[in-house]
Structures are given as C-alpha cells and as structure tokens.
Amino acid sequence: MGKKGSLVFILLFFCACCVPGLGMLLLGESDAAGNEVLSPKPQLKHPDGSWNLEVMSDAADYFADHFAFRQELITADSLLKAELFATSSQEQVALGREGWLFYAETLDDYTGADCLTPRQAYAIGRSLKLAQEYVESQGASFLFTVAPNKISLYPQFAQGNLARGQVTALDQVEESLAREGVPYTDLLEALSAQEEVLYHQLDSHWTNRGAALAHDALLEGLGLSGSAFQKEGSYQATHRGDLYEMLFPASDKLDNQWEFSQALDFTYDTPIRDVDDLRIQTSSDGSCGNLLLFRDSFGNTLHSLLAEDFGHALFSRAQPYDLSLLDAVQADYVVVEIVERNLSVLSRTSFRMPAPQVTLPGQVQPGDQAAALQGEESPSAPGMVTITGWVASCDVDSPLYLQVGDTVYEAFPTGETPEDQEAYPFTAYLPTGTDLTGAQVLYREEGVWRASTPSQEP
Numbered sequence: 001m002g003k004k005g006s007l008v009f010i011l012l013f014f015c016a017c018c019v020p021g022l023g024m025l026l027l028g029e030s031d032a033a034g035n036e037v038l039s040p041k042p043q044l045k046h047p048d049g050s051w052n053l054e055v056m057s058d059a060a061d062y063f064a065d066h067f068a069f070r071q072e073l074i075t076a077d078s079l080l081k082a083e084l085f086a087t088s089s090q091e092q093v094a095l096g097r098e099g100w101l102f103y104a105e106t107l108d109d110y111t112g113a114d115c116l117t118p119r120q121a122y123a124i125g126r127s128l129k130l131a132q133e134y135v136e137s138q139g140a141s142f143l144f145t146v147a148p149n150k151i152s153l154y155p156q157f158a159q160g161n162l163a164r165g166q167v168t169a170l171d172q173v174e175e176s177l178a179r180e181g182v183p184y185t186d187l188l189e190a191l192s193a194q195e196e197v198l199y200h201q202l203d204s205h206w207t208n209r210g211a212a213l214a215h216d217a218l219l220e221g222l223g224l225s226g227s228a229f230q231k232e233g234s235y236q237a238t239h240r241g242d243l244y245e246m247l248f249p250a251s252d253k254l255d256n257q258w259e260f261s262q263a264l265d266f267t268y269d270t271p272i273r274d275v276d277d278l279r280i281q282t283s284s285d286g287s288c289g290n291l292l293l294f295r296d297s298f299g300n301t302l303h304s305l306l307a308e309d310f311g312h313a314l315f316s317r318a319q320p321y322d323l324s325l326l327d328a329v330q331a332d333y334v335v336v337e338i339v340e341r342n343l344s345v346l347s348r349t350s351f352r353m354p355a356p357q358v359t360l361p362g363q364v365q366p367g368d369q370a371a372a373l374q375g376e377e378s379p380s381a382p383g384m385v386t387i388t389g390w391v392a393s394c395d396v397d398s399p400l401y402l403q404v405g406d407t408v409y410e411a412f413p414t415g416e417t418p419e420d421q422e423a424y425p426f427t428a429y430l431p432t433g434t435d436l437t438g439a440q441v442l443y444r445e446e447g448v449w450r451a452s453t454p455s456q457e458p
Contacts, residue, residue, distance in 0.1 A: 075250040093243050100157035101243040103204050106149040106341045107158070112165015116172050118396045119424065120347035123413040125176025126399065128336070130412060131323065131351040132182055135334045138326050140292075142334050143221050144177065146170060147206070147214070147298035148188040149340040150199045169343050185221035187214050188340075202241025202255040209233070209258035211301040219309065222333050224288050228305045233260040266307035275300040280315040281329070282307035289332035294321045296339055319345075320427075322380075323353040347414055348425075352381055355409035355428040358401060364442060367450030369393070371441035373402075377432060385432050388415050390423040391443050391452060398444035400426040403451065404434060408442070 046052055081089045088095050094104040108114035116124075132142040152170070155162050170188070177184045190213060191198055191206075198210030206214065212228035219226040239257035266284035276297065284307055291310040293299060295317060303315045314329040316322065321336065338346065373389035387402065394400070402409045415425030426441070441452040 075248045088247065090246050093246050094159070096157045096159055098157060100154070100201050101203075101241070101247070102151050102158060103149070103243065103341060106151045106204075107162065109149055109169060109341055110151045110155060110164055111162060112168050114169065115165075115167060116169045116344060116347065118172075119413075120344060121169075121172040121176045122397050124173050124343065124346040125180040125182065127346065127350060127412045127414050128177065128182045129180040130356065130410065131321070131334075131336070131353070133356065134323060134351070134353045135326070140326060140331050140334050141183075141222060142336075143183045143185060143218065144336045145185040145187055145214075145218060145221070146173070146343065147296075147337060147339045148191060150204055152188060152340060153191055153199060154197065170340050173343055173346075183221065185217050187217055190214070190217040200239060200241055200255045200257075202244035202253070203239065204243055205298055206301065207235075207239075207256070207258045208260065208301050211298075211305055212258075214298075214302055215305040218306070218335060219288070222288075222335070224309070226288075226309055228308075231260050231262070233258050235259070264304050264308050266304065275303070276317070278317045282310075282313045282315075284308055284311060284313075286310045290329050292316070292325055292329055292331035292334045294334075294336045296337065296342065298339055299337060302337070319349045321349070321351045323351050348416060350412040350414045350427040352384075352429060354384065355387075355402070355411060355430055358408050358410045360403075360408055361399075361401070361442065361444070361449045364449045364451050367443070367445070367452050369452055371443075371452035373436070373439060373441065375430075375434070375436055381429060383432055384429040385434060387411070387428045387430055387436070388426070389441065390415065390417050390425040391441055392423055394424050394443035394445050395447070398424075400424065401442040402426075402428055402430070403440045403442055404430070404436060405438075411441075 043052055081087050088104070092104055094102045094107055096102055105114070128144050135142040148170075151158060151162070155164065174184065174186070191210060194213065196209070198213060199206050209229070212231060215228045216226050235256040236259045237254040237256055238259065239255040241255040244251070244253065244255065266282045266286075269281040269283055272280055280303060282303075286307075286309040288309045289311065291306060291313040293303065293306065293313065293315045295303065295315055299315055299317070303313075306315075307313050310333075312329050314325055314331070316325060323334075325331075326334065369392050371389055371391045373387065375385045375387050377385050391400065398413075400411045400413050402411055409428055409430060411426035411428035413424065413426055415427045417423040417425050424443070443450060443452070
C-alpha cells in the first residue's frame with residue numbers, strides 16, 4: 001500500500017470511528033434492546049454531594065450503551081455468529097433448533113446443575129406455609145404455582161442432547177411443599193399434557209393460549225371452574241419476542257401470538273402504563289369473588305384472563321410480597337406465581353405480614369453463638385418493624401424463632417446472608433416499638449433447641 005493509500009485508509013478508519021458519536025448527536029441515542037438495562041448518564045457528583053471519581057469510566061459505559069446504530073451493529077454481529085458458528089452473541093440467550101431460543105440460565109435448571117441447597121428448599125416451603133396460614137386466618141384461600149421454564153416443556157428444541165437432571169430445583173420445591181402441606185397447582189404437568197406448543201418460539205414466555213390453560217388449571221386448584229382454553233381465536237404474527245430482540249434488536253421479525261376472537265371482558269380500575277406495572281387493579285362482572293395475585297412477567301398475559309372471572313382483582317409484582325393487600329381488595333383468594341428459573345428468589349424474600357406468635361419449642365438450652373439481629377422501620381410497612389439477621393448454624397429443617405421478652409415469634413427462614421459466608425438468615429415483622437433488648441434467636445441444632453446469646457438493642 002502506497003503513501004496515498006495509507007492516508008485514505010486512515011481517513012476511512014477515522015470516519016468510521018466518528019459515525020457512532022456523530023450519529024448519537026444528530027440522530028439521538030439508541031434505545032435498550034429486549035430486557036437490557038442501560039448505563040445511566042454520568043454524574044460529576046454523587047447524591048450525597050461528593051465528587052464522582054469514576055466519572056470517566058461511567059461516561060465510557062454510557063457511550064458504549066447509547067451510541068448511534070448500536071442496535072444495527074448488535075444485530076449484524078448476532079447474525080454473523082449464529083449463521084457461521086451457530087453460537088449466540090448474548091450470554092443470556094441460547095440458540096436452539098429450528099429457530100428456537102431459550103434463556104441460557106434455564107439450561108442448568110433443566111439438567112439439575114443449578115439446584116437449591118437443602119436449606120433453601122426448606123426455607124421456600126416453610127415461608128409459603130407461614131403465608132398460607134396467615135391468609136387462611138384472614139378468611140381467604142391460598143395457592144402457589146410455578147410457571148415452567150420453556151426448556152422444561154420443550155427440550156427437544158434445544159441444541160445438543162440435554163438430559164433432565166435426576167433432581168431439579170423444581171423437584172426440590174415440590175417436595176418441600178408436599179412436606180409442609182402447601183396447596184400447589186402443577187402447571188408443568190398441565191402444560192405437558194398438551195401436544196400443542198404453548199410457548200413462544202422467540203420469547204421466554206407462554207402464548208396467550210398457554211396462559212389460558214394456566215388460567216383454567218389455577219381456577220381448578222382454587223376449587224373454581226373456568227374454560228379460557230376453549231376461547232376461540234387464531235395465531236397471528238403480532239408478538240415481538242424478548243429473546244429474539246436481545247439478539248437482533250434491529251430486526252422487525254414477529255413471533256406468533258394467539259389472538260382471541262372476542263375482547264376480554266373487564267376494566268382497569270386505574271389506567272395502566274403497560275402490563276409490566278408493579279400494581280394492576282381490575283373489575284368485572286365475574287362471579288368468583290375477589291383475587292390477590294402475586295406474579296412476575298408470566299402474569300402479563302395471565303392477569304387479563306383472570307380479571308374476567310373475579311369481581312375485583314389486584315395483581316402485584318412488588319417484593320417482598322405484601323399480604324396487607326388482602327384488605328385492599330377484600331381478597332377471597334391469594335395466588336403466588338413465580339417462574340421456575342427464579343425459584344431461588346423465594347429463599348431470599350419474605351411475605352410482609354405480622355410474625356405469628358408461637359409457644360416455646362419445649363426445653364431450650366443455651367447456645368454458643370451470638371445471632372446477628374437488627375431492626376428497621378420502613379414507610380412501606382406501617383405499624384411494623386422489620387427484623388433481619390442470621391445464625392451461623394442450625395439443622396437444615398430448623399424453624400427460627402425470636403424470643404422477645406415472654407413472647408416468641410416465628411420468623412421467615414429467608415433473607416440475605418453475609419457475602420462468602422454460610423449462614424441461616426431470617427426475617428420477621430414485629431409491632432413498631434418492640435423492645436429488642438435481650439432478644440434471642442431460638443434454633444434447633446443436632447435435634448436440640450438452643451437460644452442464641454442475648455443481642456444488643458439495634
């Protein structure tokens with residue numbers, strides 16, 4: 001290459017480097033693709049007024065997420081890797097056969113490589129049992145369900161020869177629920193019984209028709225009846241798949257969605273921004289009573305089907321699950337729905353409700369460990385103080401109690417633990433003003449009930 005050619009190459013390279021930045025100024029910033037969370041604009045100062053010493057690094061991250069033609073370049077890169085090397089350019093997305101896409105993290109769920117610890121499985125079952133008992137004490141019925149991972153239903157469309165693990169996290173939770181006697185609707189069984197494919201090819205969720213079948217199964221689990229799966233409709237190319245959008249954000253390809261022939265008959269009590277809203281309330285002429293549903297993104301399609309059947313319904317995505325919402329809708333039924341891939345979340349979060357009082361578990365001996373324990377009041381939990389903490393060890397299936405004076409409460413065996421440290425967390429909601437001086441945590445270790453050394457007042 002001569003001197004002139006080198007100069008032309010340099011100029012072309014320089015112009016190419018300028019295009020994303022100039023395009024960002026002239027055409028605006030690129031939007032997020034799929035479920036992306038983009039870096040915020042860099043700030044010279046933190047909210048507390050201190051200087052942000054990482055401002056240049058933040059600016060680089062911001063530009064990397066917002067430069068012009070970003071979605072077009074991502075799409076081109078994904079197409080190249082998929083067509084030439086049969087690999088995904090996004091670590092969250094796994095390529096399947098016949099154009100199918102899967103959440104990559106769910107493959108380990110299916111093979112059993114990502115199981116729960118025995119304590120996590122116990123904590124999930126026990127927490128749901130405590131929630132059930134509280135709901136029933138308020139005169140309502142309780143039901144738990146799991147929206148299956150797409151791979152759990154359609155492993156034949158995955159690349160390679162994936163074999164289902166002998167034990168999966170879902171198996172562990174179902175065993176824990178059975179032990180505790182928690183009402184449970186098995187949607188994996190219900191959906192597997194249908195030859196028709198009820199999940200999207202390019203999305204991680206079920207179709208409207210899959211949601212309709214889940215609706216019918218949930219009503220049956222509540223002792224009610226419904227036939228949304230029999231509603232007439234047809235498949236139309238109207239749905240933008242979340243997994244496909246993560247790989248090919250500039251593409252306009254649409255996935256098939258079941259469109260009902262007749263509009264669903266209900267109204268929103270207040271206008272919603274979209275179906276991902278944290279709180280949605282509906283009213284209808286339904287005769288099934290009132291419903292409180294704690295849900296995730298699988299409730300985006302499910303909620304409108306359920307709204308038809310219940311006179312008043314409240315659908316909440318907020319965590320921790322706030323059981324005071326029972327009163328907000330005068331609920332006759334409470335349903336908790338969570339997707340299979342997020343089951344471990346239930347071992348870290350709790351239900352916001354008054355901690356139940358219990359009797360002392362027989363003979364209690366002094367323990368040799370001090371339990372970490374702290375209390376915090378929050379505007380989101382009026383009238384209650386949130387008690388969190390952990391003990392260093394206990395039996396895998398040991399409940400955790402808080403003894404405050406002469407009163408003993410059962411805590412949720414859930415919460416966060418210190419990083420890189422094995423511990424057994426707990427969360428409890430006690431009346432505001434509770435004096436925690438001398439409070440103890442009661443735990444069972446090797447079959448013997450023990451009390452932690454008294455804590456200091458937080």
